[in-house]
Amino acid sequence: MDLSFSTEDNEFRDEVRTWLKANAPTGRRPKESHAMREFDLAWQRTMHAAGWGGVAWPVDYGGRDLPLTQQLIWYEEYARTGLAPIDSRFVGLAHAGPTLMLRSSEEQKQFHLPKILGGEVIWCQGFSEPEAGSDLASLRTRAVVDGDELVVTGQKIWTSFAAVSDWQELLVRTDPDAPKHKGITWVICDMRSPGIDIRPIRTIEGGADFNEVFYDEVRIPLANVVGDLNDGWSVAMSTLSFERGTAFTVSQVQLASSIEALIDMARSRTSINGRAVIADGAVAERLAKARADCAALRALTYLGISKNAHSTQPGPEGSMLKLQYADLAKRVYLLGLDVIDTNALAFALDEDDSDWVDRHLMAFSTSIGGGTSEIQRNIIGERVLGLPR
Amino acid sequence: MDLLTSPDQDEIIAAAASFLNDKMSTDQSRLQFESGTTPAVSNAAWAAAAELGWFALGLPEQFGGVGFGLAEEALLFREIGRAAAPGPFVSTVLAARVAALSGAQDLADEIVAGRGVGLTVPGSLHAIGEDGSIAGEVQLLDATSGLALVLSPSVASIIDVESLGDRSRVPCVDPTVDLQRATANTLSPIAHLPASTEAVEHRAHVLIASMLTGIAEWARDAAATHAIDRVQFGKPIGVNQAIKHPCADMAVQAQLAYAQTLFAALAIDEAREDAEFQALSAHVAAAGAAEFSTSTTIQVLGGMGFTHEHDAHLYVKRAEVWRRTLGGMPTHLARLLELSGPV
Numbered sequence: 001m002d003l004s005f006s007t008e009d010n011e012f013r014d015e016v017r018t019w020l021k022a023n024a025p026t027g028r029r030p031k032e033s034h035a036m037r038e039f040d041l042a043w044q045r046t047m048h049a050a051g052w053g054g055v056a057w058p059v060d061y062g063g064r065d066l067p068l069t070q071q072l073i074w075y076e077e078y079a080r081t082g083l084a085p086i087d088s089r090f091v092g093l094a095h096a097g098p099t100l101m102l103r104s105s106e107e108q109k110q111f112h113l114p115k116i117l118g119g120e121v122i123w124c125q126g127f128s129e130p131e132a133g134s135d136l137a138s139l140r141t142r143a144v145v146d147g148d149e150l151v152v153t154g155q156k157i158w159t160s161f162a163a164v165s166d167w168q169e170l171l172v173r174t175d176p177d178a179p180k181h182k183g184i185t186w187v188i189c190d191m192r193s194p195g196i197d198i199r200p201i202r203t204i205e206g207g208a209d210f211n212e213v214f215y216d217e218v219r220i221p222l223a224n225v226v227g228d229l230n231d232g233w234s235v236a237m238s239t240l241s242f243e244r245g246t247a248f249t250v251s252q253v254q255l256a257s258s259i260e261a262l263i264d265m266a267r268s269r270t271s272i273n274g275r276a277v278i279a280d281g282a283v284a285e286r287l288a289k290a291r292a293d294c295a296a297l298r299a300l301t302y303l304g305i306s307k308n309a310h311s312t313q314p315g316p317e318g319s320m321l322k323l324q325y326a327d328l329a330k331r332v333y334l335l336g337l338d339v340i341d342t343n344a345l346a347f348a349l350d351e352d353d354s355d356w357v358d359r360h361l362m363a364f365s366t367s368i369g370g371g372t373s374e375i376q377r378n379i380i381g382e383r384v385l386g387l388p389r
Numbered sequence: 390m391d392l393l394t395s396p397d398q399d400e401i402i403a404a405a406a407s408f409l410n411d412k413m414s415t416d417q418s419r420l421q422f423e424s425g426t427t428p429a430v431s432n433a434a435w436a437a438a439a440e441l442g443w444f445a446l447g448l449p450e451q452f453g454g455v456g457f458g459l460a461e462e463a464l465l466f467r468e469i470g471r472a473a474a475p476g477p478f479v480s481t482v483l484a485a486r487v488a489a490l491s492g493a494q495d496l497a498d499e500i501v502a503g504r505g506v507g508l509t510v511p512g513s514l515h516a517i518g519e520d521g522s523i524a525g526e527v528q529l530l531d532a533t534s535g536l537a538l539v540l541s542p543s544v545a546s547i548i549d550v551e552s553l554g555d556r557s558r559v560p561c562v563d564p565t566v567d568l569q570r571a572t573a574n575t576l577s578p579i580a581h582l583p584a585s586t587e588a589v590e591h592r593a594h595v596l597i598a599s600m601l602t603g604i605a606e607w608a609r610d611a612a613a614t615h616a617i618d619r620v621q622f623g624k625p626i627g628v629n630q631a632i633k634h635p636c637a638d639m640a641v642q643a644q645l646a647y648a649q650t651l652f653a654a655l656a657i658d659e660a661r662e663d664a665e666f667q668a669l670s671a672h673v674a675a676a677g678a679a680e681f682s683t684s685t686t687i688q689v690l691g692g693m694g695f696t697h698e699h700d701a702h703l704y705v706k707r708a709e710v711w712r713r714t715l716g717g718m719p720t721h722l723a724r725l726l727e728l729s730g731p732v
Contacts (some may be wrong), residue, residue, distance in 0.1 A: 003655040260730045288722035295670035299648035306392040320641045380637035385613040387627035
């Protein structure tokens with residue numbers, strides 16, 4: 001048991017830090033979706049050209065296949081660049097790509113994986129539906145086999161970056177009579193197919209990367225099915241363990257940086273009563289508690305990575321980290337507003353202060369997206385403590 | 390970087406759990422405090438713990454110790470917390486260290502061999518000198534064999550409690566703890582260790598965090614067991630999210646406390662710059678987990694949790710004592726905010 005990193009790992013950290021410092025984009029990431037896509041893809045191409053395109057991807061698919069400790073180091077250093085923990089490349093690199101590696105045909109792999117890693121394409125996810133959120137397996141978007149094609153009709157929702165995506169990992173119901181987990185198919189959908197209608201949904205902070213996607217008899221070649229027809233649920237579940245907790249590090253490290261930044265701001269700023277913000281006992285206590293909680297979140301990340309380095313089966317730390325991160329992020333970014341105080345009234349008064357408003361609003365998504373906190377608590381209660389369903 | 394326990398460490402944990410179950414179980418604590426006899430720790434059990442080397446586990450070998458790190462001590466203390474074992478474990482282990490590292494080897498040997506050392510909890514009117522001397526009002530936890538440890542940010546010392554004035558015994562909220570109140574004019578210690586040589590208080594934060602983690606884990610498991618077994622309206626109560634979700638929150642908090650406590654122990658073992666920050670974070674995380682989990686468990690247990698029928702009340706009281714002995718949460722949080730951030 002130890003906290004220290006090996007000499008080799010420390011050298012690796014130096015290498016990563018130097019490379020990121022010299023190469024990470026420094027300008028603000030554009031807010032407009034198409035410009036954002038180009039920004040994200042250009043960065044992916046820069047990383048790929050230097051061999052950093054897929055630190056967790058297997059070498060066979062052009063990745064680096066770093067040991068978990070070095071993935072942790074990579075993400076800790078990546079977090080310091082201030083780049084977003086999750087951007088439009090996320091579904092391709094961390095979900096659809098790994099699913100294709102595990103479950104798709106050789107042809108599908110050869111066609112898609114180099115494009116994802118090489119920063120040529122953006123993927124989006126077509127899972128959630130208006131009537132299938134936490135209960136994903138009750139999805140209704142219908143697909144009927146017609147010759148060598150699937151004909152898809154229905155609706156998806158909460159699809160990030162759909163309007164700027166090339167491909168989609170799409171879950172459709174191919175057997176309406178089978179039990180709900182047995183009649184689903186995982187298929188690769190070309191987002192430029194006729195019959196697809198994408199309508200943006202404005203999100204709480206004013207962004208428009210979120211979408212509803214409507215499918216009106218969209219024809220998808222049967223060759224695009226991954227795994228077998230009606231076996232899509234197992235395909236969708238097969239990548240849950242990808243990266244085994246390391247990618248989450250970026251969010252955790254950036255939350256820690258936010259807390260340190262807020263402490264500095266609370267020390268240097270004066271509140272309307274003329275005293276330093278940190279002189280307010282309630283603010284000080286919340287800042288200190290956030291520091292301690294974030295330290296524990298990091299320790300839990302390290303514990304999870306330590307376990308996963310010895311086991312192929314991911315432990316419950318994943319759900320625990322997600323749950324605790326969401327709770328802490330919401331607390332910290334609300335605290336951010338209390339530190340900037342009346343500057344929180346204006347969304348664009350000062351660029352830096354408006355970032356805190358943006359972070360606070362965005363933090364509401366942390367306990368909803370990717371499995372709500374309520375679902376995480378069910379998972380922990382049932383799988384860790386053995387409570388009855 | 391690896392936070393998994395080694396086979397050696399697993400053996401320490403298993404041996405400790407088995408010993409505590411045989412010799413220091415809550416059955417015995419309960420019998421003793423129900424009959425009004427103190428102290429709750431039996432001399433034989435305490436001597437057996439000394440025999441096992443518990444008080445020298447983390448002491449360097451040149452001082453007659455076993456030579457393990459604070460990480461191993463943390464794993465032992467987590468089991469002590471889980472068992473709610475009575476006795477001045479924290480102060481005895483740390484006092485052996487103060488004695489040995491300050492050159493009082495005979496005293497160290499005596500402590501390691503089983504002379505328990507109580508803990509001095511400073512009252513509001515007190516002062517601790519740079520030489521570890523103490524003046525003013527104090528409370529003494531489990532100082533039944535005449536010695537007590539004094540902790541401050543700048544020094545750790547051992548005092549002879551017989552030399553304190555106005556000593557009186559008062560009932561403790563945790564009935565397994567012997568509590569005395571006393572006043573000192575200015576009492577010089579029999580041994581002292583400046584924090585510049587070793588910051589004993591940081592180790593105290595970690596050991597207390599370890600016990601509080603064990604308490605939180607016990608409470609989590611007690612609540613889960615009840616939620617599975619107890620049937621109402623024809624179903625186990627654990628099917629209800631109003632029960633299931635607080636249980637899940639207990640699981641998360643216990644795991645956070647465990648991870649952070651190990652992180653802090655290793656930060657001290659490896660002399661990291663942020664050792665104090667990590668130790669305080671562990672104390673805060675574990676104290677929060679213990680308070681939340683013991684009180685939530687009482688709620689999950691329903692009426693039974695409010696009575697002596699179940700051990701839950703023992704753990705609530707134990708957590709209450711241990712999360713206050715080095716000063717309460719406001720003290721720790723204020724210090725945490727003064728420090729530089731994590732490395």
